[in-house]
Amino acid sequence: MKDKIRIFLDTDLLEKYLLGTTTLEESHQVERYIAMYPEVRETYNELQENLEAFAKMHALKTPEGLKNRILERIRAQQTGRRRFQRFAVAATFAALLFAGSSYFFYNQNQNLQQENTIVNNKIKTLEADMRSQLEDVRNQFIVLNNPSTRKFMVNGNKKARELKAVAYVNPVKKLSYINVRNLPNLPEDQCYQMWAEVNGEMVNLGVIKEVIDKDKLLALPYAENAVSYITIEPKGGNSTPTVQNIVANINY
Incomplete structure (x- = not known):
């Protein structure tokens, strides 16, 4: 039982x-x-x-001012549609004298359609971002609470002795995350960058921000016997890792 x-x-x-x-x-x-x-x-x-x-x-906050911007755009569209209707009525009479004026109203309609498309695309993008963030929060919750998750303490080498991080790996759910707890200071022209070697290929995971959120988990690509690295690179990051500047590695 x-x-x-x-x-x-x-x-x-x-x-x-x-x-x-x-x-x-x-x-x-x-x-x-x-x-x-x-x-x-x-x-x-x-x-x-x-x-x-x-x-x-980890509550997801709606971008500041987004609601007001969307409402303003909707009101602008409604105002624009009413304006277009008035233009259309006037054009019916004006067309007898000025046939060329129809081109102006056509442009007005096209502009309204373009604005409507822009608003709809922004809303779709926002919805996709929110779904992605919700999925990430769900995965973090599973990793932190599932009994199959393994925890690895990560310490920097002699080039970054104060570097501290914790890696969480769940081989059942095939999820991996890392929580960077402390980063030693670097000169202004350098930065920390994270990499993962997955199936023989080196994947760039991006620059680690100097001001870190100690409660934030960063997703790592999961693969059997994967290895992740933290290196010191020129400011802005590098396209390939500088091997001699590896300051920490995580085997999982």
Whole structure:
């Protein structure tokens, strides 16, 4: 019986159930286990508390002023449409004298359509960004709370002794994250950059900001026997890692 409970807890069904992404059949299974087994119920309650705390810590804020900008653009469109209607009525009479004026109204209509397209594209982009951020938060929650996750302490070498980080790797969910806790100061013309060697290819993960958020997790590409590096590079980053300037590596 304990093996059955352990196998269930090793899955991500509880996390998926909390996030509302389980199927109907999976939901029934989770609810049955919660009702039948105190260990599962206790884990569920703990995950629920962690999720609430995690969601508050990483709440996604709407970009400042976005709502007002969208409302202003919508009002401008509505005003523009009313203006176009008035122009259209006038054009019906004016066309008898000035046939060329129709080109002006055509341009007005085209401009309105272009503005509408721009607003719609911005909204779609925002929605895609929000979905991506929500997926990232979900993955972070799974990594931090799943019992299969392994934790690795990362320390800098003699070139960056004060560098401290923690890597989280979940081979079951195939997720990897790193939390950079401390970065030694560098000259203004240098920066720290992160890399990952995945399937024999070096992937650029970008420059690590000097002002770091100690609660933020950075996603790492997951692969069997992957290796990640932190190097010192010229300001702005490099296209390839400077091997002699490796200050930390993470094997997972």
